[in-house]
Each structure stands twice: as structure tokens, then as C-alpha cells.
Amino acid sequence: MERRTFLSLGFGALVLAxxxxxxxxxxxxxxxxxxxxxxxxxxxxxxxxxxxxxxAKGVTVVTPDVASNGGAVPVQVTSDIDAKTVxxxxxxxxxxxxxxxxxxxxxxxxxxxxxxxxxxxxxxxxVEGKDGKLYSGSKxxxxxxxxxxx
Amino acid sequence: MKIKAKLKNGxxxxxAMAKHKMWTYDIAKKKxxxxxxxxxxxxxxxxVNDKVVFDASTSQFLSKNPIFKFKFxxxxxxxxxxxxxxxxxxxxxxxxxxxxxx
Numbered sequence: 001m002e003r004r005t006f007l008s009l010g011f012g013a014l015v016l017a018x019x020x021x022x023x024x025x026x027x028x029x030x031x032x033x034x035x036x037x038x039x040x041x042x043x044x045x046x047x048x049x050x051x052x053x054x055x056a057k058g059v060t061v062v063t064p065d066v067a068s069n070g071g072a073v074p075v076q077v078t079s080d081i082d083a084k085t086v087x088x089x090x091x092x093x094x095x096x097x098x099x100x101x102x103x104x105x106x107x108x109x110x111x112x113x114x115x116x117x118x119x120x121x122x123x124x125x126x127v128e129g130k131d132g133k134l135y136s137g138s139k140x141x142x143x144x145x146x147x148x149x150x
Numbered sequence: 151m152k153i154k155a156k157l158k159n160g161x162x163x164x165x166a167m168a169k170h171k172m173w174t175y176d177i178a179k180k181k182x183x184x185x186x187x188x189x190x191x192x193x194x195x196x197x198v199n200d201k202v203v204f205d206a207s208t209s210q211f212l213s214k215n216p217i218f219k220f221k222f223x224x225x226x227x228x229x230x231x232x233x234x235x236x237x238x239x240x241x242x243x244x245x246x247x248x249x250x251x252x
Binding site for chain 1: 193203214218219221
């Protein structure tokens with residue numbers, strides 16, 4: 001009984017201390033239109049975050065070493081960083097930005113998605129920390145059959 | 151949209167499959183000769199009890215019939231609570247689906 005009370009008190013304090021983010025999440029398609037037409041990963045990161053300076057740690061990208069079907073390459077991004085957004089990029093397609101997750105107070109960074117990759121390349125993920133810094137991770141992979149052909 | 155949401159050890163894990171042909175500009179050009187026939191999901195979100203638990207803005211590069219997997223802290227959400235997901239695509243179509251956390 002005592003432990004449960006202690007735990008709920010602790011959680012309550014956290015909620016009060018952290019000013020809650022807006023309830024309505026951002027649509028990054030509208031907020032940062034240039035991110036979606038940027039051809040290189042650097043340009044897309046710059047369009048989204050205003051800088052390309054990232055710290056290469058704390059972000060794990062999991063993909064197979066060889067993807068047999070470029071139309072459905074499984075990608076998983078995980079991180080324990082206290083963050084605002086997570087973005088995934090690749091350098092194999094005409095444009096580099098794939099998806100931007102806008103995080104909320106309940107979020108756990110463990111996202112999985114399947115993406116199209118035209119050819120072999122590198123998938124990178126950037127985590128925008130609440131500390132104002134950008135963290136990144138990446139994984140290179142080979143794609144057996146290109147995926148933009150449908 | 152098929153949504154499976156499971157609550158275990160204080161974490162809700164969700165697997166949601168949207169049904170969408172997800173045509174990139176290149177695919178549209180190939181299929182109809184017109185790049186403007188491209189259409190793909192551009193935004194998708196999920197909420198439980200009116201609280202946003204997932205939000206993603208997306209590109210033309212997700213696979214056909216994309217499966218979104220995500221997790222969030224249960225934070226007071228319970229089994230039986232309704233999870234509502236909505237996607238919007240490039241042409242402005244939208245779809246909303248609901249399921250219960252199990």
C-alpha cells in the first residue's frame with residue numbers, strides 16, 4: 001500500500017513539473033513542406049531542424065542487412081532519449097525524408113514501419129531531444145529488388 | 151484500418167494496417183502516364199480518450215497497405231478503452247477506425 005502511494009505521488013509531481021505539450025500534434029507535412037522535397041538527407045534534416053549537427057549516439061536503427069523486397073523494407077527505430085520528434089531518412093530514393101513522428105507525453109520511441117527503397121543505401125534516424133540537441137543513428141543495407149516500381 | 155492494441159506491463163503496443171495503394175509519383179507515372187495520379191497517406195494519428203498517443207507525417211515512401219507499429223505508456227489507459235486512428239492522404243481522402251485496447 002505504501003509503495004503504491006509513493007509511486008503515484010512521484011508521477012503526479014512529474015506531470016506538474018513538465019509543462020504539457022500541445023494536445024494537438026503537429027502535421028509536419030504542412031509545418032515543414034521543404035523537408036518532403038529535399039533530395040539529400042542533409043537537406044531534409046536542415047529543412048526540418050535548421051541544422052545538420054547531430055550527435056551519433058542513443059538512436060538505434062534496425063533493418064535486415066539484405067532486403068529481399070525493396071517495396072517493403074522493415075525499419076525499426078528505438079531510443080531512450082527524452083524527445084520531441086523522431087524522423088527517418090534514406091538516401092536511396094529521389095527524396096530523402098520518409099516519416100516524422102511527433103511525440104507526446106505518452107510516447108515510447110519504438111516505431112516500426114515498412115518503406116520503399118529504390119536501391120541499396122543507408123537509413124538514418126534523427127531524434128530531436130528535449131535538450132535541444134539532435135541525436136542520430138543509421139544502418140546501411142542492400143536491397144535485392146528495387147521498390148519504387150510498385 | 152485494422153487496429154490491434156495490447157496493454158501489458160504498463161505499455162500499450164499497437165499494430166495498425168491501413169489499406170491504401172500508396173502510389174509514389176514514379177509509380178503513378180508508370181501506371182497512368184500522369185505523375186499527378188500519385189496518392190499516398192500523408193498524416194496518421196491515434197488517440198485514446200481524446201489524448202493523442204501517436205502522430206506521424208509521412209512521405210510517398212511507405213509500403214503499400216502500410217503497417218504502423220508503435221508503443222506508448224499506459225498512463226491510466228485501461229483495457230477496454232477505445233483507440234481511434236485517422237489517416238489523411240495527398241488527395242484529401244480520410245479514414246477513421248476504432249478499436250479497443252485489449
